[in-house]
Amino acid sequence: MTRIGSLIGATILATAGIAGTAQAQDFDLRQFEGTTLDLLYAEISFIPGLKELLPEFEELTGIHVNIETLSEAAARQKAQIESASGSGAFDIVGIQSGNLPLYVQNGWLKPVSDYFGNPAVSNPDQLDIDDFIPSTLQGMAVDGNQYCLPFFAATVMLYYQIDKFEQAGITEPPKTFEDLLDVAKRVHTPEVPAIALRGSPPSSAGNIWTFNLFLYGEGGRYFADYPNDLSVTVDSPEALSALETFVTLKRGYAPEGSVNFVFDDVVTAMQQGNVVMAIDGAPLAGRILDPEQSKVAGNLGFAVVPGGTAGPKPSFASHGLCISAASDTPDAAYLFLEWATSAETMVKISQNSSYLATPRNAVWENEAFIEKYNFDFGGGSFLAAYQQSLAVAPADYYPPIPVWGLISDRMGQAVQAAEIGQQTPAEALAAASRDISDILKTEGYRN
């Protein structure tokens, strides 16, 4: 569907509301009355807003939904363990695109695409599959099967304090890593360090989320040619240059001890004005700008992250809701997923919470959404920077390999070791490259 088409679709949905959906669907909404669904995911934005709307869904369908939330790492571990044990304790699990290959390889999910076009539970107008940003759908699909419906389009951008830039005579945000180092040098003071970047945990939930944008920005890769040639290339000159830039920033221009900075610390540092710049999740702007807590509201600029020889490669992950293969009520689960990821529900959640990382074009074009989130404090529009970032973010930001968890951990350890000076960047990368090759051999991906 075209942008215009989806805009019209969204307007119809928004104005006609439930009446509109009721007309299009010809199945019994209350066919699963009395069913209880259990959902497990991390406490990221969207989920709190979704919780608030659950009574609405229960009234509509008679299905009761329990949502259990944990920290990101704990939720991932718990979902994996429950899935591996086939307990069926959760009907619906949230998954990030980087984690999907593991689930698919082990057969832990029932593809949602099994239900597409099934008139007994699916309403094509509500599903409106073409309205999703393609990269978000792609991140939740393997071999033509759509496993999950996306609800969260995660990318990162560069945040900066406009007045600090002005005082240092900087007229525009850095576009290249060279510019970034130069700007960092000019704005850095011991009291207000130049930049906050994630340093922990050593995995794709931590420093690798940020480091990969340096790696890809310089044209580096994990494998020579995934999936045909799995020769490990993390010790390439491109990777070395990326790690050197990253380490220079963290050792010279970041807050003390920021090797332990998890995403929360990055957000807090920026929110409190304790750093001049930060690179992290675009959806966190809602928190950084929270007028109750923020010291930088009204003074924040937004830009696409800088890049190297390969241009800017902002981090990207699609988060989706998926049906557990062990669920004994998958049909009811699907009914819920379609409702939860519909444009109508997303618009509501964007209004009742600080959720803005929507994967749906219809929401991006919704007037109330634009009015609420289009911050511009003289450093350019937030929504524009966000959409530009999404447009250039690589859909395969994490290589779609089931053993990615181990690889990203090993790489994360290498980045930390270089950051704290335990090893030189070259040593750290050489060791990581050897170990990642070993991991691939041990787990049978390569000879």
Add this chain to the structure above:
Amino acid sequence: MSPSQALYEPYWKRRNRSFRPFLLPALALILVLTVIPLLISLAISMTSLSYVSVRGPRFIWFDNYINLFGDPRFIRSLWQSAVLIFGPLPFQLLFGFLLAVVMNERLRGLGWLRVIFIVPMFFPPIVMGLMWKVLFTPQLGGINYYLSLLGISGPTWLADPTYALISIVIATVWGWTPFVAIMFYTAMQTFPSDLYEASRIDGASWLQQNRFITLPLLQNTALVVIVFRIMEGLAIFPIIYVMTAGGPAGSTETTNFYAFVSGFEFLKVGYASSIILTFLAILLIILAPSIRMLLGNVQPREAKL
């Protein structure tokens, strides 16, 4: 035969065997809760079960165990476990002893001081870890602020491999010294007062009393404390999880933490089982002599004096 002798006679020497059926419930519990899970772990540890592998699980005998000793991360975790188990021990014993001596004195106002001394025992390890994490984080003031008052520029504690280990040792010493103090204090309460009275008449000073009476009498208790602290030290997990998550760059990752990461994060279940069983075996070897000593020392007190 006196009753106490009968009680301490090993069961295999007793003529009356009617006690046997009464052991069944306890044995059944041990079987279900300890032996069977251990055997299952042992079986799993001999497979290549891994959810991230493209190959299905196979029975591989002792390959996991052989691979372990070529895994630098495992070797390093053993060393780091040793530091975190044995590093805090001398400090806990020393401070615990000093606290116990103070608690044992009949001084005014000691009642509430005794309570304050044992406050750390009320902290769940997670809370303890969070508290020390805050104290060790430079941006949040804490320890480095007080060091700066003394003109010392503090290190970035949790961001430096060596200091991160030291930070956890400090937190552990703080958290478990009260346990040691209470063990020592309650033992001291049972010491016969005539020994102290006699020594006072002989002109022994307070220091001499502690050196020549209290310390020797505390030996058994100290042994119990050491064994307990080692066993609990093995289970050190929440503090590491909260304070450093094994970092930076794996420098505070203990063997049980590595097993956790391998099993739950990397989903290499067979390998994780072999890690934890090897760890268990090493510990049993280390602990066996002290446990035997402890059991050997369980005798009626009058037999010793």
